[in-house]
Amino acid sequence: MTSNDHVAPTRHLPWGPAESGAMMAVVAMLGVQLGLAIAVRMFDQIGPLGMAWLRLVCAGAILLVVVRPRPSDFTRRDLLACALLGVVTAAMMMFFLSSAARLPIGTASALEFLGPLGIALVAARGRARLWALPAAIGVLLLTEPWHGGVDPVGIAYALGAALGWAGYILLTQHVGDKVTGLKGLTISLPVAALVTTPIALPAEGGNLTWQLLGIGLALAVLHPVLPFSLELRALRRLTATSFGVLMSLEPALAVVIGFLVLHQVPGPAAVFGVLCVVFAGVGATRAGARTAEPIAIPEPRAAEPERVAV
Numbered sequence: 001m002t003s004n005d006h007v008a009p010t011r012h013l014p015w016g017p018a019e020s021g022a023m024m025a026v027v028a029m030l031g032v033q034l035g036l037a038i039a040v041r042m043f044d045q046i047g048p049l050g051m052a053w054l055r056l057v058c059a060g061a062i063l064l065v066v067v068r069p070r071p072s073d074f075t076r077r078d079l080l081a082c083a084l085l086g087v088v089t090a091a092m093m094m095f096f097l098s099s100a101a102r103l104p105i106g107t108a109s110a111l112e113f114l115g116p117l118g119i120a121l122v123a124a125r126g127r128a129r130l131w132a133l134p135a136a137i138g139v140l141l142l143t144e145p146w147h148g149g150v151d152p153v154g155i156a157y158a159l160g161a162a163l164g165w166a167g168y169i170l171l172t173q174h175v176g177d178k179v180t181g182l183k184g185l186t187i188s189l190p191v192a193a194l195v196t197t198p199i200a201l202p203a204e205g206g207n208l209t210w211q212l213l214g215i216g217l218a219l220a221v222l223h224p225v226l227p228f229s230l231e232l233r234a235l236r237r238l239t240a241t242s243f244g245v246l247m248s249l250e251p252a253l254a255v256v257i258g259f260l261v262l263h264q265v266p267g268p269a270a271v272f273g274v275l276c277v278v279f280a281g282v283g284a285t286r287a288g289a290r291t292a293e294p295i296a297i298p299e300p301r302a303a304e305p306e307r308v309a310v
Contacts (some may be wrong), residue, residue: 030107086191092164102154
C-alpha cells in the first residue's frame with residue numbers, strides 16, 4: 001500500500017435501537033392513516049366491515065405468496081400465539097373502521113389510543129409514566145368529550161378497537177420475539193381474514209367488483225402489510241410500554257391526514273392536543289430502547305482440527 005492509499009473511515013449511523021424502532025413506528029402510522037383516509041372515502045362503495053375483510057384477505061394472500069412459511073418454522077405454542085394475534089387483529093380492524101364511519105378519524109384514533117395508553121399507565125415504571133401524562137392530555141383535547149353530541153355507537157366501536165390495539169401490541173411483541181422475520185404475520189393475517197369472512201361477506205359480498213379487488217390489493221400493502229411488518233420489527237427494539245406511548249403520535253397524524261385528505265378541520269383544542277402527543281412521543285422515543293434483541297443467533301461452531309494419523 002502506497003502512502004497515498006488510505007482506508008476510508010467506517011461511518012456508524014447515530015441510530016440506536018430506540019431511534020430505529022421509533023422511525024419504523026412513525027412510517028407504520030403514516031401508512032395506517034393514509035390507508036384509513038382512502039378507505040373512508042370508499043365507504044359509499046363498500047362498508048367498513050367489507051373494507052376490513054377485503055384488506056385482510058389481500059394482505060394475507062400477499063404475505064403467503066411472498067414469505068411462504070413452512071410448518072417446521074413454528075412450534076405449536078408459536079402457532080397458537082400467531083392465531084390469537086389474528087383474532088385480535090380482525091377485531092381491532094373491524095371495530096376501528098366501523099368507528100371511522102361514524103366519527104372523524106382524529107377522534108376515532110384518539111379513543112383507540114386509550115388501549116396502548118392503558119398499557120403505558122399500568123405496566124410502565126419510572127420515567128415512562130411521565131410521558132403518558134401529556135399523552136393523556138392530548139387524547140382528551142383531541143376527543144373533547146365535554147362537548148357531547150358524539151355518536152355513542154361510534155365511541156363504543158372505538159373503545160372496542162382500543163382493547164384490540166392493546167392486545168395487538170402485546171401479542172405482536174410476543175410473536176416478534178419468538179418467530180423470525182415476517183412469518184408470524186403470514187399466519188396472523190390469514191387467520192384474521194378467516195375470522196372476518198362470516199361477518200363481512202354476507203353483508204358486503206354483493207358489493208365486490210374487480211375494481212374494488214384491485215384497490216383492495218393496493219390498500220392492503222399500504223395497510224396492513226407495510227405497517228404491521230414495521231410494527232413487528234419496531235417492537236423488537238422498543239418495550240411494549242414505550243411503543244404504546246409512542247403510538248400517541250397516531251391521533252395527531254390522524255388529525256393531519258383527516259384535514260388534508262378528508263377536509264376534517266380540527267379546532268383549537270385539537271391543535272393543542274397534537275402538540276401534547278408529539279411531546280409525549282418524543283419523550284418515549286428517547287427512553288424506550290429494549291436492552292437486547294430477543295432472538296439470539298447462535299454462533300457457528302469452530303471447525304474441529306483434523307486428526308493426523310500416527
